Amino acid sequence: MKIADTDILLVPGYGQTLPGHWILRWENKMPTARIVRQAELxxxxxxxxxxxxxxDVEAAKRPVVLVAHSLxxxxVAHGAHALKDKxxxxxxxxxxxxxxEGLVAEFDGGDFKPVPQDPLPFRSHLVASRNDPYCDFARAEAFAKAWGATFQDAGNAGHINLESGHGLWPEGMMSFAGFMKKLG
Incomplete structure (x- = not known):
């Protein structure tokens, strides 16, 4: 599947996404990509x-591919069945x-808990870091298995965000291109 044949919806996580973060850069690099902008970060x-x-999925003109980070x-796991048709x-x-418990001092996870363990009704790929402060590697692997996602070990990459040195994140872009190729 070509990126140009899809609407790429970029789904950031909790808090403000800082300028230079790979998700913002990907929005600028891919003409069919746009950020899902939430009101309360x-x-x-x-x-x-x-x-x-x-x-945002319903407003898409082409088939949708989601690119999500963190929360x-x-x-995506919570809403998968509502999104499956597009x-x-x-x-x-x-x-x-x-x-x-205590993942982020300012927010306890609210109604995002518990993290869903049901298989996703569409193809998925999960990239995880061995030293992510917000998710143990074994737990990320368990999410991938529960969700039916293929799994990629990103090594010691932190939370794969700007703070861990992942601005443009070219390895991620190459991995994403491989995922897109598998979609069709």
Missing amino acids: HTPSKKAWLEKLVE GCVL VLGAYLVAPSDWDR
């Missing part, structure tokens, strides 16, 4: 976030484990 509500994601991965696949990066 520091006090997210699963209901409100899911409504916005469904709205965005968990959102979503071809999901590329999931560094999911955060909101079932873990």
